[in-house]
Amino acid sequence: MQATDGAQTHQRVCEQPGCRLGGDYRAPRARDRLNEHRWFCLEHIREYNKKWDYFAGLDADEIEAHIRADTTWRRPVWPLGGRSSGGSYAHIIDPFGLADDAGLGEKPAPHYDGSEQLTPAERNALDVLELSWPLTRAAVKSRYKELVKRHHPDANGGAREAEEKLKQINAAYSTLRASEHLPTE
Ligand SMILES: [Zn+2]
DSSP states (O other): OOOOOHHHHOSSBOOSTTOOSBOOEEEESSTTOTTSEEEEOHHHHHHHHHHHHHTTTSOHHHHHHHHHOHHHHHTTOSOSSOOOOOGGGHHHHSTTOHHHHHTOOOOOOOOOTTGGGOOHHHHHHHHHTTOOSSOOHHHHHHHHHHHHHHHOGGGGTTOHHHHHHHHHHHHHHHHHHTOSSSOOO
């Protein structure tokens, strides 16, 4: 006869050392190892989630090392707010979609470093180009090229709206190109 004890009710146990809760939440091991997983309880996957985001610039081994170090694990050494809002970040902030599933919401509000100094014309130009601050000249240029391609009248059967949109895009680009507020690189 075999009794079922607590340990067998969960197939997986949270990987956080010392934690005995069920590892019901799956996390990719690293950005470049998305098919390899770690399993955590809800609380610890939240921490893992934050830390993963924070260490996004490091390579997989460095992230691993930090996560395994208990002392850094237990303390919020990462900045909890005030992260920049670059588009490439958007999918990393909540990589496992937990915010929606578990009602954990509270994504950091978009953070506009130094955007106070932008003129209304520059803000408008950002809107037209669908860009958010902060950004680089290279990013402006590449978005401009992309939008010109998309809205060029030739690509839209000579449509009047496309022509109008293209004018706005050109004006927005001129504004930003002449802006003193963009980094010079
Ligand atoms: Zn846990």
